[in-house]
Amino acid sequence: METTRLSVNGKAIELEIDPTTPVLWVLRDQLGLTGTKFGCGLALCGACTVHVDGNAVRSCVMPVRAVAGKHVTTVEGLSRDRSHPVQRAWLQVQVPQCGYCQPGQMMSAAALLAVNTNPSDADIDEAMAGNLCRCGTYARVRRAIHLASEIARGQR
């Protein structure tokens, strides 16, 4: 056990924990942030995607010691009031079917838009290729990212 300090959704957290524990289980089991999902546990599906210092990472394979002193953002932390352009676009386009993969999809989309405010279809396909959706919502994901881009740029 080690003392690990980090920030989650803007809140300072201190944990006594095995430093090899995956961030996913810290979020879900220790902090009750169940928006982030367990999918494959092997960084293959993207359901567990969160941001660490603004970059999308797979929380199921990232040990908590790797985020010590860093800022973790989960889908709950995108905004306090569902006002993040990605959240607004997801609602407007009604992207989810079963919804299980969508928190990961949204976090990857938000990471993409943070560095590319007006992505092309090719940019979206490249950035989102690591997020699988068994319901096949890819076309709606792409449409929602274009919409979120327009919202963020003040065009909607």
Place this chain on the structure above:
Amino acid sequence: MNLRALRHVLFAAALSLLALFFGFVQLRVRASASSQTDQESAEKSLRAFREVASVLTSPRCLNCHVPDDGPLQGDDHHPHPMNVKRGPDGKGSAALHCFACHQSENAKTLHGPPGAADWQLPPPKTPMAWKGLSTGELCRTLKDPAKNGNRSPQDLIVHMDTSLVRWAWNPGPGRALPPLPHDQFVSRLKEWIDTGAACPN
């Protein structure tokens, strides 16, 4: 000139000719020895490089030293899933950076992503693509600063000791090791450089 003086002159001339002859012979012997040493050194260099190349062409190196835009995986060089791209700096693209999945060490779970510090591909400006090259082409590419990331021979030795390169000797289950141990590989690399870094034709 009397007969005695003439004999002295002829004797001196004969001695001079003899000295010239032995000097010439000695020069030829030295040149030949030097040429032999150069040839031996070049052969030693080529032998060392062939061993170096056996490592550089192993899957652990070739899967990222690729000419295409994305890495390969496994001992059979299959394409990396998820359409992973090299990106602007060799570290992946937006929302799909290498470090999104690859940590600073191998995942503990079977079939989890392998890891080492600074997991990345060569950058697109100098992709250092080795896949498909002959041994001679690989050798010349490795030596060319325009193609090797502007590295001197000494820089190449340093590169081969980074945690990312060393990962090849600790790749986790299901991945073949390079054919030489790491210390032997670095030793052959140094030998290749010290003997003139000769390249096969």
